Amino acid sequence: MKEGPDIAQIGSLIGDPARANMLTALMGGRALTATELAAAAGVTLQTASAHLSKLEAGGLLAQRKQGRHRYFALADDRVGKLLEGIMGFAASRGHLRHRPGPKEPALRKARICYDHLAGDYGVRMLDSLIETGSISVMGEGLSLTARGEKHLGSIGIDVSGLRSNRRPLCRSCLDWSERRAHLAGSLGKALLSNFFDKGWARRTENSRSIFFTPEGERRFLALFPLEPGDGHPQSGLDENL
Amino acid sequence: MKEGPDIAQIGSLIGDPARANMLTALMGGRALTATELAAAAGVTLQTASAHLSKLEAGGLLAQRKQGRHRYFALADDRVGKLLEGIMGFAASRGHLRHRPGPKEPALRKARICYDHLAGDYGVRMLDSLIETGSISVMGEGLSLTARGEKHLGSIGIDVSGLRSNRRPLCRSCLDWSERRAHLAGSLGKALLSNFFDKGWARRTENSRSIFFTPEGERRFLALFPLEPGDGHPQSGLDENL
């Protein structure tokens, strides 16, 4: 039969638990050293080294040498999208890896998805942007309105600068915990960076979850209000789970 | 670390060559028996049976008993989308499973992707629909215009009937061979069925490729004309590889 691309190869790359743990850790968006990834995967350094070689040879990872450290990161955002897609599918089938632990709620509330905000807060942000007319929904796609450009400009997002980027401005990304869409693309990245810069939120160690300060949380919720009782303004974006 | 859904489990399901062959064969859209799938995977019936049990337990396959046959199919179109996504990724990394063989050109020209048309012809069809104003592109999404509804109605597609369906009407699907988008969704399915019903094209045995009759090919190309020299009318849809 031998038809089409070899899905078995990348399946087996993702299929090993140690490698899957590494990839999941790297979904946090920042580059990690081999030692950190070994800890994340729960294996020794030698084993991790072998896994990392395979992942790199398979085109999933990129590495950058820096002094005596070797930093690994996802090769590009297509890898992130692929992984989030598989996560969404796995979540929909109930293949959760764990009994819900103490870190689970934080992860569902706000986490990083490659480079943008996901989880309850991520979904809320997109919902609010749509509800207030900053982003319009067209079929499966999203586009920033003139009103939205002004709105985001007022909080310090340089939209025209982002437009010159090759990467799409708005993109929807299916959230595995909420099973609805959140905002990806260069705008999604810029918004999350903005929150970090302002000190509203920060990354947490060893986890994809994002910690909001009380003040940051207050400001975030005020900036992205939601009409009470109207939980699902995203027409056509949440049907695919 | 143990965060999020278990991507390793579904990765390992897809990661075995025999199972990957089975899934690829089932991307053809029709249900196959265990014996047929064993042949497709190149393993004995006992081995195939074990694989099919795992795939079903993992939620990738659904089975239907019919007499003494047991038919297997992809569980739903989300599985198809997941697989096509992985195929697209694998193709972009050059993980082709084979040296290009004799069946390869036919597969690139026209093939079935779960239930709709893919390959060169699939991409052409969407390009033409966009160029003639039947479908409009909005960000990453697609929507059928009033003009398009009339146009397709004239060839026997009942668009209003499709709209009542829960499944989205238009959806773009990334084509692994062309690396551009083709039309999925209920409309994509309806169009391919229409071609089959009219006798323009038919499925081929043991392959995902679609055979067009000379007459059908002529009609198809006439129905979906393309401005010469304008190869890439899809703005924003082909950037993601």
Add this chain to the structure above:
DNA sequence: TTCATACTTCGATCGTAACCGAAGCATCTC
């Protein structure tokens, strides 16, 4: 009932890949 077909289950084999200890190489610090 008898036979054939379609498939599953059992049991055993076998190959591969994950794994780690130990040693080796590279880079930084002092």
Add this chain to the structure above:
DNA sequence: GAGATGCTTCGGTTACGATCGAAGTATGAA
């Protein structure tokens, strides 16, 4: 230079899962 840290390579063990032969079950045909 000496020592420490970060990582890779080598070699050998081990465990898991893919595989198939043989036997067992279910459905249909004669």
